[in-house]
Amino acid sequence: MFLRKGIIRSLLPYAVNEVSYSSVLMETAHSSLWSSQKRWMTKSKRVQDRSKKKRVHDLEIATERWKVVSKVLTVMEILRKEPEQIIPIRRLEQYRQQINLSKPHKVADFVRKSPKLFELYRDKKGIIWCGLTEKAEKLVEEETRILEDYAEKAVEYVTRLLMMSVDKKLPLDKISIFRRDIGLPHDFRTKWIHMFPEHFRVVQYDDVEYLELISWNPSWAVTELEKKASVQSDFELHSPGVLSLPFPMNFPPNFKKIFRIGGKIEHFQKRPYLSPYADARELTAGSQEFDKRAIAVMHEILSFTIERRLVTDHLTHFRREFVMPQKLMRLLLKHYGIFYVSERGKRFSVFLTEAYAGSELIDKHPLYLWKEKILKYTGYRGRRKRIESFNEFSDTEEDSLFGDEHDSRGSFLEIEDEEAVETLKDDSLTEDSEMDVKEVYDAYKDV
Numbered sequence: 189m190f191l192r193k194g195i196i197r198s199l200l201p202y203a204v205n206e207v208s209y210s211s212v213l214m215e216t217a218h219s220s221l222w223s224s225q226k227r228w229m230t231k232s233k234r235v236q237d238r239s240k241k242k243r244v245h246d247l248e249i250a251t252e253r254w255k256v257v258s259k260v261l262t263v264m265e266i267l268r269k270e271p272e273q274i275i276p277i278r279r280l281e282q283y284r285q286q287i288n289l290s291k292p293h294k295v296a297d298f299v300r301k302s303p304k305l306f307e308l309y310r311d312k313k314g315i316i317w318c319g320l321t322e323k324a325e326k327l328v329e330e331e332t333r334i335l336e337d338y339a340e341k342a343v344e345y346v347t348r349l350l351m352m353s354v355d356k357k358l359p360l361d362k363i364s365i366f367r368r369d370i371g372l373p374h375d376f377r378t379k380w381i382h383m384f385p386e387h388f389r390v391v392q393y394d395d396v397e398y399l400e401l402i403s404w405n406p407s408w409a410v411t412e413l414e415k416k417a418s419v420q421s422d423f424e425l426h427s428p429g430v431l432s433l434p435f436p437m438n439f440p441p442n443f444k445k446i447f448r449i450g451g452k453i454e455h456f457q458k459r460p461y462l463s464p465y466a467d468a469r470e471l472t473a474g475s476q477e478f479d480k481r482a483i484a485v486m487h488e489i490l491s492f493t494i495e496r497r498l499v500t501d502h503l504t505h506f507r508r509e510f511v512m513p514q515k516l517m518r519l520l521l522k523h524y525g526i527f528y529v530s531e532r533g534k535r536f537s538v539f540l541t542e543a544y545a546g547s548e549l550i551d552k553h554p555l556y557l558w559k560e561k562i563l564k565y566t567g568y569r570g571r572r573k574r575i576e577s578f579n580e581f582s583d584t585e586e587d588s589l590f591g592d593e594h595d596s597r598g599s600f601l602e603i604e605d606e607e608a609v610e611t612l613k614d615d616s617l618t619e620d621s622e623m624d625v626k627e628v629y630d631a632y633k634d635v
């Protein structure tokens with residue numbers, strides 16, 4: 189690898205030290221933003237409106253942090269797939285949507301903000317190329333080792349997803365969505381899925397590839413909640429059926445009226461529900477039993493993830509396979525003692541609140557620690573304890589995600605999304621602000 193890079197560099201007369209940059213300020217009328225938004229809740233209410241008083245500042249910071257890492261990892265994956273692990277910047281621009289970088293910002297500008305990970309060169313023809321630094325190559329090798337060590341657990345989680353599905357099979361394209369989230373290797377579709385024929389196999393129906401369960405493992409048909417209960421008490425594990433285990437709840441610090449609905453929450457927690465691994469075909473959509481089982485399914489899936497966090501799209505894609513309600517976002521928002529939905533950027537994220545202490549994940553997986561290393565080598569300004577000001581719908585903080593030590597003209601990602609116009613004010617994040625409890629009350633009352 190290093191020899192190859194040496195040959196390439198010998199052909200390049202000079203490194204690209206300067207790339208012309210232009211700062212672009214996008215101004216959009218407030219009324220225009222509301223009319224352009226397509227994310228609607230029930231009764232024509234947007235998620236942002238419904239959750240405005242329920243923001244958790246620490247988890248918003250976590251959301252921003254990992255959006256930066258996600259973009260960087262996407263660029264790294266694109267480079268890894270290239271024969272020589274280098275690519276012309278002009279061609280890299282074609283992956284703008286995959287990287288999730290909005291116009292008019294340039295991919296060249298983005299990679300330049302992480303010089304410890306990406307190198308830019310200009311050849312004799314004036315073509316600018318991008319490649320991985322030696323440090324980045326070592327990090328890639330480290331990730332490969334971690335994924336190999338983690339393979340056994342990844343097999344378990346994929347198998348358990350199949351076990352939870354109504355038909356005991358899932359479209360391969362949909363499982364691929366979870367690849368990064370649950371630690372599947374880069375060769376997941378081409379090689380990895382064929383290495384465990386005792387657990388699952390690839391089948392094809394109507395030109396769609398599915399991963400199908402081969403054998404049921406009783407020891408894996410146990411929820412993460414049951415495992416914790418068996419360790420902490422005399423709870424006995426049994427075959428999938430009706431459960432009555434409470435869900436851990438972690439309300440935001442500015443939630444001051446919980447005493448008013450404490451009895452309702454207790455009643456909800458005691459209400460029995462069907463295990464995610466039990467057959468749910470007979471449940472009536474919209475019933476209390478149906479919704480509470482859906483909560484259990486979402487809790488279980490989030491427990492499988494490296495960050496205990498998912499883009500909400502990744503859950504809604506599986507509504508039919510896991511027998512969950514169509515209005516899944518409504519359920520997530522109502523139960524914000526169990527889940528927290530961050531509406532930052534073009535795509536929402538849902539957190540398992542019990543897994544976080546402030547903005548930090550409590551139990552950090554080796555892949556999570558590896559991502560923290562990646563973050564350290566980006567231009568992310570992560571030392572700030574507070575977000576001074578940021579846009580509700582931008583993918584990055586305004587002038588605070590990336591440092592300006594590499595460019596005296598400031599960050600090129602000052603406002604990333606064209607939709608970004610409204611600033612999230614700190615008064616909605618302070619501990620003195622009380623939260624509206626009506627929606628929570630409605631969530632736990634009997635129908």
